[in-house]
């Protein structure tokens with residue numbers, strides 16, 4: 001099967017399964033969305049939503065978050081992994097947003113990635129969901145699926161992102177990013193599959209026999 005046929009099947013099946021994929025992190029504005037994404041590093045979205053349901057009632061903009069201070073922010077988020085570091089990030093990034101951007105979330109990779117706790121993936125998610133800018137943030141689910149569907153040879157997340165952007169049309173990136181994540185969560189666990197079981201693998205690799213090795217990023 002050539003690459004074009006393969007990506008058509010992937011797009012169609014994901015569209016059948018997830019025609020309107022919701023954004024899994026709760027937020028009330030661009031600032032709280034940025035905060036939720038920063039908090040989601042190495043945590044489940046469910047846990048982040050539990051924590052932010054209280055935090056965002058107290059601090060839904062950078063001025064309020066800054067005035068809480070590191071210790072009080074920590075007290076709100078201490079159920080999350082890396083809570084001490086994340087509390088520091090939230091305080092520092094809120095201070096920068098206040099001082100430099102009038103409390104607004106900047107809309108460029110350069111400015112977002114300069115904020116504490118904001119790496120390339122977080123910046124991509126914010127640009128995509130807040131500003132509608134086409135990006136393809138690659139998390140562990142997407143990286144795994146891209147390998148198992150043989151859309152990339154790369155062992156790095158960066159290479160996977162480059163390959164996915166080359167293969168799929170730009171106008172689909174923001175939606176496909178969510179569809180991949182939902183599919184990965186519901187169908188493709190990190191272990192326990194020989195690469196022949198789910199509906200998409202069965203269709204794009206009808207004769208696959210050898211198990212697929214997953215290379216961790």
Ligand code: SF4
Pocket residue numbers: 145148187188189193194195196197198199200201202
């Ligand atoms: S067949 Fe297995 S490895 Fe392939 S995408 Fe489905 S769940 Fe993942």
